[in-house]
């Protein structure tokens with residue numbers, strides 16, 4: 001059984017879980033009653049985050065676009081605060097936000113491995129990009145195609161190190177150190193890093209890449225072994241908020257369930273059809289003989305009753321299966337081959353499974 005206590009500002013809190021006592025930093029605003037969710041205020045993640053929440057029936061109601069606070073009517077006692085992604089991570093750490101959605105790159109760079117931060121859902125399936133090292137395609141780098149080859153270049157010495165421009169001043173040096181590159185210096189800028197090598201400011205850059213167009217347009221190339229991190233949007237919280245602020249654990253659970261149910265349903269369709277048969281088992285037998293018609297847990301087969309000669313009989317059976325988009329056409333072909341008719345297809349909105357592994361993982365990370 002978990003026990004928490006009210007404590008003064010900026011002290012530690014000891015919490016007893018089933019297994020042991022754990023120490024947590026205390027909340028910065030222990031009296032704050034509402035739960036706060038931080039969402040990206042601008043940039044690439046912003047519109048897609050609102051769209052994802054809307055798809056989970058968690059529409060964010062913003063009174064006007066210049067206001068930084070909003071609400072999600074389905075989640076009572078929750079305020080949405082629009083913030084820059086890196087500030088979402090910082091404010092989770094300071095206890096000024098309780099939940100957030102950002103890219104894994106921002107989480108890793110600004111979270112710096114802090115044990116208080118927890119990833120609740122690591123794959124929200126948008127904002128895909130990678131943090132990758134890139135060097136010029138020309139000059140001394142023409143035949144350099146791997147991190148190993150870059151490290152072995154005789155040009156880099158203590159006096160004249162490899163100069164890397166990056167906005168990732170935590171992950172950059174950590175990666176270089178872990179890969180044994182000794183003679184490296186870093187400079188930083190907030191954008192348009194791809195210009196740095198051509199301007200003579202840097203030899204290499206470490207930045208986000210998705211299509212690779214910006215690199216190509218600037219005569220830069222990625223190298224083998226140079227990917228620091230694969231990133232996509234993640235749903236995050238802080239240990240101290242979940243443990244100490246009333247309602248955060250329940251809201252996290254509800255959001256996680258909705259996110260998972262929606263993400264599981266993406267690209268899945270329900271297929272219904274009628275099939276003549278002598279019994280539900282016989283129809284099921286025919287369906288299960290086809291590899292694309294297995295469904296999530298096998299087909300649902302229900303008798304379609306009609307009255308003939310004053311007697312209620314079932315000559316037809318309605319079948320319902322769940323099929324991924326890529327197998328859709330094959331499924332229809334297979335259904336027809338075994339006598340299916342009147343095939344109806346509709347996209348799936350949610351798939352609510354049994355309790356999700358991510359929820360169990362969260363509880364276990366919290367020691368609950």
Ligand SMILES: Nc1ncnc2c1ncn2[C@@H]1O[C@H](COP(=O)(O)OP(=O)(O)OP(=O)(O)O)[C@@H](O)[C@H]1O
Nearest residue numbers: 042043044045084103105106127128129208209210
């Ligand atoms: N080219 C890209 N393709 C896909 N996702 C990207 C790309 N660039 C960035 N992202 C994702 O979007 C997030 C936000 O990027 P964005 O450029 O909007 O903000 P930023 O440059 O980190 O913020 P700021 O302007 O506050 O410094 C990144 O942290 C990353 O997860």
Ligand SMILES: O=P(O)(O)OC[C@H]1O[C@H](OP(=O)(O)OP(=O)(O)O)[C@H](O)[C@@H]1O
Nearest residue numbers: 191192207208209210211212213214215
């Ligand atoms: O591989 P690509 O698809 O070409 O994308 C890569 C570019 O996208 C990001 O910049 P962004 O457009 O977000 O501009 P910013 O520098 O203002 O953040 C990133 O910093 C790269 O410059």
Ligand SMILES: [Mg+2]
Nearest residue numbers: 043044191208
């Ligand atoms: Mg950017």
